[in-house]
Amino acid sequence: MSAVTQDTAVSTSRATRVFLYLILILFALFYLLPLYVMGVNSLKPLPEITGGNMMALPSTWTLDPWRSAWSTAQIGVEPTGLRPYFLNSILMVVPAVAISTVVGALNGYVLTKWRFRGDTWVFGLMLFSCFIPFQIVLIPMAVVLGKLGLAGSVPGLILVHVVYGIGFTTLYFRNYYASFPTELIRAAQIDGAGFFRIFWRILLPVSGPIAVVSVIWQFTNIWNDFLFGVSFGGTSQPMTVALNNLVQSSTGVKEYNVHFAGAILAALPTLFVYIVAGRYFVRGLMAGSVKG
């Protein structure tokens, strides 16, 4: 391999560099401010907040707001905390992300490597589904879920999110596989591999980067979704709906510290996915398959 330098940055003087970093640090602090406010206020007793010291560090540190948000806070009429809803969300998100990603990968594979008459139309229609606003499908979806007997259940929510997500995942995988050399598929055909064998042995092993993109996208969207959750959740509402019920309760004392803790709890899984999967994001797994 050649020793070409990867450093493409413009060379700058020390003074400019210091200045740049200062600006960047300032911006970073500005963006971190909300997280700081949430963090510190979730760790102090309520009187400290209502006393008017939002920005100060807690004078008495406590984990009670977190415990309360997790297991005892009043959600709607039940004092269950966010825990059962967190579980609902996990039960919904994991299968929905997995199914929509696998279906998207298969769609992308067929649309690029097993072309058929009218395939561009099929792809166009799937692409179109990415532009349909959530609100439009609410009523038809409610009817469909009712007919399928899935209304108000976790499987119902999974179905909704899978259907809604396939457009995006198909788009990702199709565009990724479009640049995958067709000669490799042909070579595998001559070698005797069938439809699924080619998918499993040849295509999937190099789909890492796009699978990560798809998983992050789907996870974030489904986890953060409120509208479908509140509309079709029924008795198995997801975390977002529960958080809303926690924060928006119109009776009793507003427990801001519990609200802050709950909000962080609701955001943690997406943060986790970004941190874990993010490093696989940019890996060039295709290097060297074909002479460029």
Place this chain on the structure above:
Amino acid sequence: MGFLDIRNVTKSYGNVQVLHRVDIAVEEGEFLVLVGPSGCGKSTLLNMIAGLEAITGGEIAIKNRVVNGVHPSKRNIAMVFQSYALYPNMTVGQNMTFGLEMHGVPKPERDKALASVAKLLQIDHLLDRKPGQLSGGQRQRVAMGRALVRNPDVFLFDEPLSNLDAKLRVDMRTEIKKLHQNLKTTIVYVTHDQIEAMTLSTRIAVMNKGHVQQLGAPKEIYDTPANVFVATFMGSPAMNIVPATVVMEGGHPHAAVTGADGAVQHLRFSQPGLAAWKGKPILLGIRPEAITDPEGADRKSGNIVALKNRVTVTEPAGADTFVTMTLSGKDVIARMRADAAVTPGESFDFAVNMDKAVAFDPATEDRITA
């Protein structure tokens, strides 16, 4: 009946016919090269033999078994692709044995086949590497190895050398030829490079616009091209094609051509049959190496004709010097010894080996057989 029979095969995409009634019988152990410019249908034909493209009309048979509609993996063929098409996620060894694995060959046998082929191609030290860690030439070897391991009836090569640099290409060319001579395998090889075609093949099919223009041994294609297309496509520099008229002189047919100074000169044909074309226009075809200086002329030729003409350009190329002149309004290139004494702008006595000259019918552009 050949080993690989291509019988009246046609291919259409909708209303567009890209292959017209191709009929080739390949014998066992033969090295057939399909050569032609891009878009001539040669790769399509190869893909049809492989089973990667459907056959519109006619049939293809391997070992007397018609394989139309037979899945590529069931035809007992192996293919080497232009891009090598190595599976990026597998090691060299896995790449080479993937086909055997798919055909349910047990692991010990696979390993044995792999070891012998890897040794043959001298890639045994690369077996644990990924394709991304190999150089172009090594990938090329692995791609060939993957084909060899299968021990197929027919090898298909789709422009396998076009991604290599010039020097490596020449080396690999020799290597493929050696491999063919040692293993006596049946090969169909697609290329647009006429030198590859000439050096490798036992037979060449020159294709253009979906038609096989000529099918024959390399020497036959080179010396007696079927038409102007084959004549100009094969050979570098291309065969000179000059408009001429057939005139009779001393009972022999001659080609009357006009030199740069406007003087008409007569070149005696070696083919007496061309007398039938007396007074008619023809296209005279002469290979560059058939036009030399008098000292460099082929001593075995029985018909060296002198031609006096002005030299336009000389291009010394090391081993040869290419000399350009104008004949009947066309640029004509002569290939001479490096030390031939030619000066641009001056008149020179060329020696034309008319034994090697051919004549084409200007209307059909087919060679006049006489």
